[in-house]
Amino acid sequence: MKEAQDYSFEVSLSIMTYDHKPNKDTEIPSMRFYKTTTDIGGFVNALADGHCYTTVFPFETFGFKGQKNDKNFLYSNFLSIDFDERDIDMTTFNDAVDYKPTIAYTTCSNGQEGKGFRYRFIYCFEEKI
Numbered sequence: 001m002k003e004a005q006d007y008s009f010e011v012s013l014s015i016m017t018y019d020h021k022p023n024k025d026t027e028i029p030s031m032r033f034y035k036t037t038t039d040i041g042g043f044v045n046a047l048a049d050g051h052c053y054t055t056v057f058p059f060e061t062f063g064f065k066g067q068k069n070d071k072n073f074l075y076s077n078f079l080s081i082d083f084d085e086r087d088i089d090m091t092t093f094n095d096a097v098d099y100k101p102t103i104a105y106t107t108c109s110n111g112q113e114g115k116g117f118r119y120r121f122i123y124c125f126e127e128k129i
Contacts, residue, residue, distance in 0.1 A: 005040040005102065010056050013034070017050030021108040033068070034061045040124060044103055050098035066111040073127040081121045082107070089121035099123075 012033040022028050033054055038046065047053070055076040059067055081101075086093065094104050101121035110118040 008039050009124065009126065010035055011043060011077065012054045012056055012062070013046050013084050014052040015061070018052065018108075019050055022052065029064055032061060032063045034056075035059070037105050040102060043122075043124070047103070047105065066081075077125050077128060078102075079123045079129065081123075082118075083120070084118050085115050086117040086119070086124075089117050093119075094121075 010034050015032045015034055018027070022031065031052065033052075035056060043053075054068065056074045057068060057072045058074055059072075062068055083090075083093070088096075090104060090106055090110075094100065102124040103122040105120060107118045107120055109115070
């Protein structure tokens with residue numbers, strides 16, 4: 001598996017940033033995204049700043065209604081895996097996996113409401129998927 005991280009790729013980032021998990025009834029339906037080119041470091045910074053992310057669609061900016069759907073999906077350069085309600089913390093789990101993620105982080109709801117550990121592994125690729 002290629003380990004180099006010196007490549008750029010396209011990703012769609014939310015225009016707004018969030019310091020919490022966006023509400024599925026109010027915030028997510030009104031969320032807007034813009035397509036951008038970044039590298040691994042830029043992607044990490046966008047996530048740390050609170051941007052949500054998604055795959056690439058044929059629009060420079062877009063939202064959920066009528067645009068972010070299966071028929072408009074173009075491609076992705078990453079695969080995201082969410083781990084919810086886990087008994088094992090992210091660091092311990094990451095140390096145990098054979099294929100390390102490009103990016104790993106705990107989500108906003110990690111350890112909240114007694115639901116265990118919550119984290120995300122993102123595997124980034126130079127090639128489009």
